[in-house]
Amino acid sequence: MNATIKLIQSKIKPEQLFMLSVLLVNGGNYLYNLILGRFLGPDKFADAAILVTFLLVLSFVAMTFQLVAAKFSVLFENKIFKAFISTLYKRAFIVGVVLALAIIIFSAELQEFFKTSTSKMFLLFGIGVPFYFLMSVNRGVFQGKQELTFLSVTYQSEMISRLLITFSLLYFLDFDSSVLIAVGILCSFVFGMFPFKYKIFSFKTSLKLDIDKSKLVRNFFIITAFYELTQIIINNxxxxxxxxxxxxxxxxxxxxxxxxxxxxxxxxxxxxxxxxxxxxxxxxxxxxxxxxxxxxxxxxxxxxxxxxxxxxxxxxxxxxxxxxxxxxxxxxxxxxxxxxxxxxxxxxxxxxxxxxxxxxxxxxxxxxxxxxxxxxxxxxxxxxxxxxxxxxxxxxxxxxxxxxxxxxxxxxxxxxxxxx
Incomplete structure (x- = not known):
């Protein structure tokens, strides 16, 4: 994996690679939805669209953590950066677990409100939520440090794995399509975590930000969370x-x-x-x-x-x-x-x-x-x-x-x- 990344870096500028990667990711995600629409038909595609919409909602919520990580990866350095990113990872994981439990506990109510064929699709989706939040902080570090090659790889990993796993399951298994789609989404969250910068943080770190820097991070986090909420509302x-x-x-x-x-x-x-x-x-x-x-x-x-x-x-x-x-x-x-x-x-x-x-x-x-x-x-x-x-x-x-x-x-x- 590292050898391949170094080879790509030597041939293409990071900005160009990222632009190309985003186009490929969006193209892949589009292909994913188009094939689902053609394969399932309007009735079943409505259930699939709910899962995809939940995925978009999750991406906007997690984007709060990604943007915070991106901004302060530029502003903070050395020990201050390590203290900041360790705290952010811990909080992202906690939020992910809380949201996951909420989705799982209220899966039956979600099925009733959105008139879906099964509640299992929400159960499976909920299990993957904590992985997505950790993945988003990881991406924020890549984004802020302008390590666009690694950022491109993590997006590609998520998209490609979702495509391959989902359509393999739909092709080989005669089972509820919404459940199989949820399994594909769950697996893609795990694949999207790689490459993972595990060396830059520790859940056990004793380092803490001073009051002024903590306030700066908190204020930006709150306003970013509010803005991402507006994105969720307008987009979904x-x-x-x-x-x-x-x-x-x-x-x-x-x-x-x-x-x-x-x-x-x-x-x-x-x-x-x-x-x-x-x-x-x-x-x-x-x-x-x-x-x-x-x-x-x-x-x-x-x-x-x-x-x-x-x-x-x-x-x-x-x-x-x-x-x-x-x-x-x-x-x-x-x-x-x-x-x-x-x-x-x-x-x-x-x-x-x-x-x-x-x-x-x-x-x-x-x-x-x-x-x-x-x-x-x-x-x-x-x-x-x-x-x-x-x-x-x-x-x-x-x-x-x-x-x-x-x-x-x-x-x-x-x-x-x-x-x-």
């Missing part, structure tokens, strides 16, 4: 609510719509992963952070526009190629859903940028409009079209307020520099 509440309010067939159709329409968000995630440590480092070095923001916003804007145009002119062709004719019913909604996620992806770049600079107003704004989206879907869900329309409204309003904050904040900074 619609699928969960549709599964609750609509029958399995319509929920399966909507899941396929969401999967296609969110292409732009998954691509934007690649830039977000590079944005946070870069902005923190630039701020630490006393350099301007605005050019990197403008660079990433222009990238995401161009990508979003391209995807929306493609979904507008070729919706039936896209759906037919990706999911098959069984899903063509949702073709008219494709460009609209892509518009909602495209607008959200752009506003998300601004929020992560200011989060990196310890400015939290955009985070609060995301939370407000995330809750607005939930309220709108809860009130207006007479049809799938209505669900999509209210999301477009919420996301456009979110982007407008994020842009307003950006321009006001930028104007204020310019005035301060002129007076100096």
């Amino acid at each position: 509440s619609d699928i969960l609510l549709v599964k609750h309010y609509f029958d399995s067939y319509e929920a399966g159709l909507y899941a396929s719509l969401a999967l296609i329409g969110r292409v732009v968000y998954f691509i934007a995630w690649m830039f977000v992963m590079l944005l946070l440590p870069t902005v923190v480092q630039l701020k630490k070095d006393g350099k301007s952070t605005l050019p990197i923001l403008m660079k990433y916003v222009s990238y995401i804007g161009l990508i979003a526009a391209s995807i929306i145009v493609a979904c507008f002119f070729f919706p039936e062709q896209i759906i037919n190629v990706l999911f098959g004719s069984s899903y063509l019913e949702i073709a008219p909604l494709l460009w609209k859903y892509a518009s909602a996620t495209g607008v959200f992806a752009i506003s998300n770049i601004f929020a992560y940028y200011y989060l990196s600079l310890d400015k939290y107003v955009p985070v609060v704004l995301s939370g407000i409009f995330g809750m607005l989206q939930v309220v709108l879907v809860t009130v207006y869900h007479n049809s799938l079209a209505e669900v999509v329309h209210v999301q477009i409204i919420a996301m456009i309003l979110l982007l407008l307020v994020q842009l307003t904050y950006f321009f006001l904040n930028h104007s204020k900074s310019v005035k301060i520099k002129k007076t100096i």
Whole structure:
């Protein structure tokens, strides 16, 4: 494994490798969902989509620990870093165990609320949760230290193992598909932990951060946790609510719509992963952070526009190629859903940028409009079209307020520099 990594490092720059790796991971995860959709059909795919949505929710919760690890891996060094990372690993594991127990204990209630075929899928998923939290802290260290080759490998390990194990089980075993999918997800959490930086921490360490540094970490953790909560709400509440309010067939159709329409968000995630440590480092070095923001916003804007145009002119062709004719019913909604996620992806770049600079107003704004989206879907869900329309409204309003904050904040900074 190490020999292979060193060979790759000598041929490709880490940033290039990470970009390529993210594209491959997102492509692999997309392939995973597409094959499930085609293989299972709309009814059974609705259950699979719940597991995938739970996986996305978990990734956002665990991302809190990853971003904290990434930021303070840049700021802390030597003994201070070791004390910090050891504490973070312990707390991540504890949170993982608590969430795992909650999912396992309430698995029957989850089955009833989401109208799934079995509660065993939630039991198996819950078992893997602590592994995912440890994996996320490990990834945060790689991200913060800019060890992008190792970061790429851990994402690839998770994605490839999930693909191979899940479809091997579905092919060879005649058993409840949702249970087999849950087994594949559980195994992928374990594989995703490698390579693991076990030498940098100890659960038994007696080292502790001083009060000021502990307060700095705590404040960033709280606001990041709040922001990731808004990400969970905006990204996943619609699928969960549709599964609750609509029958399995319509929920399966909507899941396929969401999967296609969110292409732009998954691509934007690649830039977000590079944005946070870069902005923190630039701020630490006393350099301007605005050019990197403008660079990433222009990238995401161009990508979003391209995807929306493609979904507008070729919706039936896209759906037919990706999911098959069984899903063509949702073709008219494709460009609209892509518009909602495209607008959200752009506003998300601004929020992560200011989060990196310890400015939290955009985070609060995301939370407000995330809750607005939930309220709108809860009130207006007479049809799938209505669900999509209210999301477009919420996301456009979110982007407008994020842009307003950006321009006001930028104007204020310019005035301060002129007076100096």
